[in-house]
Amino acid sequence: MITIKEIAKQLNMSTTTVSNVIHGKTGEVSPSTIKIVEDYLKKVDYVPNINARNLAQNESKIIGVALKARADKYENLLMDPFVSELIGGIEESIRNAGYFMMLYISSDTDEIMRHVSTWNVDGLLLFGMLNDDGIRVSERYKKPIVCIDTYSIEGLKHFINIGLNDRQGCFDMVNFMIKQGHKKIAFLSDNNNGVDYERFSGYKYALEGNGIHFEEDWFLKIRPKKEEIDASLKEICDRASEFDAIMCVSDLYAVQLMCALTDRGIRIPEDISIAGFDDTLLGQLHRPALTTVHQDVKEKGITAMNVLLKRIRGEKTPKQIQLPTTLVIRDTVKITQN
Amino acid sequence: MITIKEIAKQLNMSTTTVSNVIHGKTGEVSPSTIKIVEDYLKKVDYVPNINARNLAQNESKIIGVALKARADKYENLLMDPFVSELIGGIEESIRNAGYFMMLYISSDTDEIMRHVSTWNVDGLLLFGMLNDDGIRVSERYKKPIVCIDTYSIEGLKHFINIGLNDRQGCFDMVNFMIKQGHKKIAFLSDNNNGVDYERFSGYKYALEGNGIHFEEDWFLKIRPKKEEIDASLKEICDRASEFDAIMCVSDLYAVQLMCALTDRGIRIPEDISIAGFDDTLLGQLHRPALTTVHQDVKEKGITAMNVLLKRIRGEKTPKQIQLPTTLVIRDTVKITQN
DNA sequence: AGCGGTTACTTTTGCGCATAAGTTTATGCT
DNA sequence: AGCATAAACTTATGCGCAAAAGTAACCGCT
Numbered sequence: 001m002i003t004i005k006e007i008a009k010q011l012n013m014s015t016t017t018v019s020n021v022i023h024g025k026t027g028e029v030s031p032s033t034i035k036i037v038e039d040y041l042k043k044v045d046y047v048p049n050i051n052a053r054n055l056a057q058n059e060s061k062i063i064g065v066a067l068k069a070r071a072d073k074y075e076n077l078l079m080d081p082f083v084s085e086l087i088g089g090i091e092e093s094i095r096n097a098g099y100f101m102m103l104y105i106s107s108d109t110d111e112i113m114r115h116v117s118t119w120n121v122d123g124l125l126l127f128g129m130l131n132d133d134g135i136r137v138s139e140r141y142k143k144p145i146v147c148i149d150t151y152s153i154e155g156l157k158h159f160i161n162i163g164l165n166d167r168q169g170c171f172d173m174v175n176f177m178i179k180q181g182h183k184k185i186a187f188l189s190d191n192n193n194g195v196d197y198e199r200f201s202g203y204k205y206a207l208e209g210n211g212i213h214f215e216e217d218w219f220l221k222i223r224p225k226k227e228e229i230d231a232s233l234k235e236i237c238d239r240a241s242e243f244d245a246i247m248c249v250s251d252l253y254a255v256q257l258m259c260a261l262t263d264r265g266i267r268i269p270e271d272i273s274i275a276g277f278d279d280t281l282l283g284q285l286h287r288p289a290l291t292t293v294h295q296d297v298k299e300k301g302i303t304a305m306n307v308l309l310k311r312i313r314g315e316k317t318p319k320q321i322q323l324p325t326t327l328v329i330r331d332t333v334k335i336t337q338n
Numbered sequence: 339m340i341t342i343k344e345i346a347k348q349l350n351m352s353t354t355t356v357s358n359v360i361h362g363k364t365g366e367v368s369p370s371t372i373k374i375v376e377d378y379l380k381k382v383d384y385v386p387n388i389n390a391r392n393l394a395q396n397e398s399k400i401i402g403v404a405l406k407a408r409a410d411k412y413e414n415l416l417m418d419p420f421v422s423e424l425i426g427g428i429e430e431s432i433r434n435a436g437y438f439m440m441l442y443i444s445s446d447t448d449e450i451m452r453h454v455s456t457w458n459v460d461g462l463l464l465f466g467m468l469n470d471d472g473i474r475v476s477e478r479y480k481k482p483i484v485c486i487d488t489y490s491i492e493g494l495k496h497f498i499n500i501g502l503n504d505r506q507g508c509f510d511m512v513n514f515m516i517k518q519g520h521k522k523i524a525f526l527s528d529n530n531n532g533v534d535y536e537r538f539s540g541y542k543y544a545l546e547g548n549g550i551h552f553e554e555d556w557f558l559k560i561r562p563k564k565e566e567i568d569a570s571l572k573e574i575c576d577r578a579s580e581f582d583a584i585m586c587v588s589d590l591y592a593v594q595l596m597c598a599l600t601d602r603g604i605r606i607p608e609d610i611s612i613a614g615f616d617d618t619l620l621g622q623l624h625r626p627a628l629t630t631v632h633q634d635v636k637e638k639g640i641t642a643m644n645v646l647l648k649r650i651r652g653e654k655t656p657k658q659i660q661l662p663t664t665l666v667i668r669d670t671v672k673i674t675q676n
Numbered sequence: 677a678g679c680g681g682t683t684a685c686t687t688t689t690g691c692g693c694a695t696a697a698g699t700t701t702a703t704g705c706t
Numbered sequence: 707a708g709c710a711t712a713a714a715c716t717t718a719t720g721c722g723c724a725a726a727a728g729t730a731a732c733c734g735c736t
Contacts (some may be wrong), residue, residue: 004723050457051723052721056691057691087416367714
């Protein structure tokens with residue numbers, strides 16, 4: 001690996017001159033020298049040593065992207081098309097901005113924050129809730145942090161959040177279902193926090209707004225662990241006849257549920273209607289095609305990165321951005337002709 | 339960010355002593371001093387500056403993971419569940435080994451190699467074919483490179499490859515279909531190189547081995563671009579009646595095709611049988627559930643990383659590893675009872 | 677001639693760390 | 707006592723780069 005020093009020696013000049021050419025400080029160097037240096041740089045295919053550069057400049061040009069995997073949820077967070085689509089959008093933005101992406105998947109916020117500090121990354125994108133302990137650790141990390149989909153009170157206090165109008169999205173969908181004559185609508189989720197809680201709230205408001213009384217046991221709790229999911233889905237299927245429809249907190253669950261229902265001969269949407277949330281490939285490529293709440297995942301990733309980059313450059317940004325949702329009516333919610 | 343120098347000053351000792359404690363060189367420091375330093379380190383939560391460390395040691399503890407996106411194929415490679423599952427496996431291995439993952443998605447091999455050199459990454463994992471130009475550039479990069487799923491002659495000559503018995507997998511599946519009475523079996527793919535070619539070969543061998551003559555127009559070429567895929571799928575559906583079955587080069591295409599067929603009232607497997615390849619979530623969560631060739635994607639990622647790590651440590655490894663496939667018989671290939 | 681200012685450089689310093697080389701003190705051994 | 711040696715340190719150097727500070731030559735102007 002050739003260094004500036006070596007180049008300077010070969011060309012009989014100082015390292016500063018070479019460095020100036022590299023950084024396009026044309027005012028400092030004569031045109032003829034510039035030419036000489038540039039030609040030589042090209043000839044030897046000079047590549048700067050990033051560690052040296054970062055050490056000297058105290059920056060890293062790295063954006064940390066931390067996915068807080070919930071150990072109980074999936075073996076691999078990336079298995080959810082929602083997450084991989086998000087990462088795709090983020091990666092693209094990072095690259096376009098001339099930064100690099102350090103992908104970090106862990107369930108240990110502390111570990112994440114430690115790594116981020118170690119690497120001196122210029123900014124951090126957090127996906128998944130931060131517990132209060134994690135927030136405490138992150139206090140020490142002085143660079144910008146942008147969260148995606150956080151509803152943690154502490155998190156919102158400390159960080160910028162790029163979110164979604166989750167409540168509204170679910171509200172709209174449940175309203176739509178009610179308008180189609182559905183009354184007994186269950187809600188399927190694996191927990192009652194953060195995003196899931198918001199969506200649940202939207203669901204509940206829609207019920208109440210239409211004079212439908214929400215029964216506690218309409219909240220269908222799914223256990224997502226690999227070894228439990230089948231049993232969990234079975235329980236839910238067994239209760240399917242109690243409901244007109246099930247509002248699922250994500251496409252992934254909606255599709256898993258539909259498979260389980262179909263396997264038991266329960267027809268969608270004739271016997272029961274299903275709605276999802278996220279509008280991922282999984283729902284698009286299912287038959288019947290999933291009626292779902294669309295969010296622009298890629299846009300979310302891009303927005304988050306743009307905000308982060310602005311903060312890195314010291315510009316002001318809103319503290320909170322909520323992206324809109326739209327309904328995508330396909331074939332899993334029974335339509336009433338009128 | 340506290341530095342070793344500062345710590346040394348506070349404790350009235352030399353930086354070397356502090357450094358020695360950090361690196362566990364207990365032979366060089368008295369137990370009492372170790373205690374003092376360790377306590378202080380914990381107290382101030384010392385985090386080493388990675389750039390300085392790497393500069394001094396000439397290493398980076400970064401593993402580059404480069405996905406060569408084919409610009410024509412998907413907007414986002416990560417959209418394919420196969421890819422995201424692979425990344426998940428790789429990330430886990432990298433983290434367990436105490437390294438970091440720099441994810442890089444690009445269609446420009448040159449750009450990738452340049453970045454890799456810049457960052458002085460300790461090793462590189464390449465997914466997607468390398469053109470000869472890319473290989474030329476990579477010559478300059480002196481550290482280990484492991485490819486995943488490469489069949490490029492030049493690539494195989496220069497790098498380690500972790501692959502799959504693609505040919506055998508397809509051969510087995512087509513044989514199975516023939517045994518179930520299928521005769522006119524088409525092959526669906528978007529190109530005729532690398533992995534796709536291998537799978538195609540397996541398909542062809544199986545036909546020939548069973549005395550079925552392969553007609554050129556049994557190769558169904560799909561155009562994966564977003565704006566063309568629907569038209570492309572339509573053309574294929576229009577020819578569906580010509581075939582007993584379609585062997586698809588990937589689950590993604592298989593599922594897309596099934597949707598297109600279903601939408602046209604063509605029943606699977608009654609009217610036509612479909613088989614996929616990869617065994618991703620997409621096929622598992624489709625109904626009818628996709629009959630497909632299974633590969634352990636996560637295992638592939640882990641294997642690739644392990645080989646790479648061995649090479650980084652200077653250990654010997656095989657130049658080529660081929661993972662096995664197994665058939666997963668579900669519901670999209672019509673079964674003949676006998 | 678003498679001065680300010682500009683151009684085109686070079687020398688020097690320091691980023692934070694690891695480590696080779698050097699120093700001092702204590703310990704063991706004959 | 708004298709000397710080798712080990713233990714427990716410190717000092718000094720360099721990784722490759724960026725940038726502050728320094729220098730030397732020259733130009734135009736009064």
